[in-house]
Amino acid sequence: MRIRRTLFLRLFLRLLPVLALAAALPWTFAYWIDRGWVVAVSSTVILLTLAWWSLRRALAPLNSLFRALAGSINTYRDGEFNFGVHWRSHDEVGELVQAHALLGEVLRQQRQDLAQRELLLDTMVQNTPVAMLLSADGGDGVRRVVYSNLAARKLLNDGRRLEGLRVDELMDALPAELREAIARGGDSLFAVADGNDEDEEQVYHLSRRNFSLNGRRHELLLVRLLTPELRRQEVQTWKKVIRVISHELNNSLAPIASLAHSGAELVRRGRHERLGEVFSTIEERARHLEGFIRGYARFAKLPQPQLQTVAWGEFLARLQRQISFELEGTNAELRARVDPAQMEQALLNLLKNAHEASGEGDANDDVRVRLLRLPGWTRLEVLDRGPGMNDAVLGNALLPFYSTKRNGTGLGLALCREIVEAHGGRLSLQNRSEGGLCVAVMLPEP
Structure with missing residues (x-):
């Protein structure tokens, strides 16, 4: 105005x-x-x-x-x-x-601030070790590359520019393993033979995302080399395995050597009445060591499951005769395609852990097994009334060789997860709101 x-x-x-x-x-x-x-x-x-x-x-x-x-x-x-x-x-x-x-x-x-941020972002993207390839549908119906960073050019085109190339022509020049991973869709791992050493493989992780930008469909491919990280993890794992095995061997062989020396002294002195105790202790430690080595061998050589159709009611009733637990939610119609021996071994491990957590042995009625039917899945829960797990233990409990027990090998839960995943299922741990731990086994319906 x-x-x-x-x-x-x-x-x-x-x-x-x-x-x-x-x-x-x-x-x-x-x-x-x-x-x-x-x-x-x-x-x-x-x-x-x-x-x-x-x-x-x-x-x-x-x-x-x-x-x-x-x-x-x-x-x-x-x-x-x-x-x-x-x-x-x-x-x-x-x-x-x-x-x-x-x-x-x-x-x-x-505008100046935005230009500075764009320059910083482009510098970061261009120098990241993750190969990034962005493609979009053109007006002619042909998908072309619209952006690529230095890692993508080096991995996919010998360092040359990729912008403007047809994606189908670029795919034809890629290694077969990468083409198969892209054709499968979603995120996946794949290995490519090293050009410098045929006995070596380079492991990559592929992820892909689709989105719309300015009314055009775009696809972003991210390819990350995992070989150095996997090798570091492999070295750390081997170091941990060596420490665990060395600890167990020392705990068993040192007493055996000491008892053998004591037995030899008793024989030299003619005091044969204590030899039975010495030999009994040597046998106990030797059997413990044998069981420890057998556990490692079983984990390393787990065979492919031989699937059979079993009724959950009969299977769990047979399991109850070996270890006590309270069963709820059973259904005579529920069936499963499992390897009975492997699944029995996995559930026995879980039930033994539940009894140990509750602290009252096999007669504890607080250990329960709950059977639930979900769309396309059967959920089996092993419940206990123990102290549960803190966040750090929950995050590492399923890793091989991780154990909070003084004489634990860290293979029990890892072996259970290996068996369940070999059946196409999943195993998870979570603390119960009313106290205790819930170990859930998800298995697909036959």
């Missing part, structure tokens, strides 16, 4: 001479009416021409200002912020022009 009043005042001041002439026009016309109509008409035309010329001259600066403001807005829309407008006045119109200039300065600064 203030700008409108200011513009009106400016226009009025510029048109004041014209208005004065217009006010004098009737008097001039009346004066010259007696002198003749030709003179009257000529005077009127001259006065109107002067009025039109004065009005146009008065509005010319404002028209230029409005054209400049409209032009600057168009440049802002096109992403250019170097256009400026100047107006020599300190009234409301001047304030409008100054506000417009401040807006341009803010947009200019934001």
Whole structure:
């Protein structure tokens, strides 16, 4: 409203001479009416021409200002912020022009900040070890590469640019293992033979994501080399295995060596009455060591499951005769395709752990097995009333060789998970809200 009043005042001041002439026009016309109509008409035309010329001259600066403001807005829309407008006045119109200039300065600064962030992001993407390949559907129905980083160029095209290439032609030149991983869809691991050493393989992880950008379907492929990380993890695992085996061997062989020496001394002195105790202890430690080695061998050489159709009711009833637990939710119609020996071994391990956690041996009624039917799955839960697990133990309990027990091997839960996953299922651990631990086994229905 203030700008409108200011513009009106400016226009009025510029048109004041014209208005004065217009006010004098009737008097001039009346004066010259007696002198003749030709003179009257000529005077009127001259006065109107002067009025039109004065009005146009008065509005010319404002028209230029409005054209400049409209032009600057168009440049802002096109992403250019170097256009400026100047107006020599300190009234409301001047304030409008100054506000417009401040807006341009803010947009200019934001554009510079955005350019810096884009440069930083592009530098990070180009130098990441993860190969990134972005493709999109073109207008001709052909998918082409629209972006790739340095790792993708090195992995997929010997370091040459990939932008603009047809994806189908690029796929034909890729290793067969990578093509198969892409054809499978989703995320996956695959291995490619090392070109420098045929006996070595490079392991990669492939992930793919689809999204829409500017109305076009895009696909992002991410390929990450995992071989160095896997090798580091492999070294750490072997070190842990060696520590565990060394610990167990020392715990068994040191007493055996000491007892053998003591037995030899007793024989030399003729004190044969204590030899039975010595030999019994040696046998106990030797059998413990034998069981330890057998556990490692069983984990390392787990055979493929020989699937058979079994009824869960009969299977769990047979298991109850070996170890006590309370059964709930059984259904005579529930069937499973499992290897009975392997699944029995897995559930026995879980039930023994549940009894040990509850702390009262095999007669504990707090150990329960719950059987649930879910769409496409059978869920079997082993429940105990023990102390449960903290977050750190929950995160590592299923890893091989991880154990919180003093004499544990860390293979029990890992072997159970290996058996369940070999059957196409999943094994998970979670603390119960009312106390204790729930070990859930998910198996697909036959």
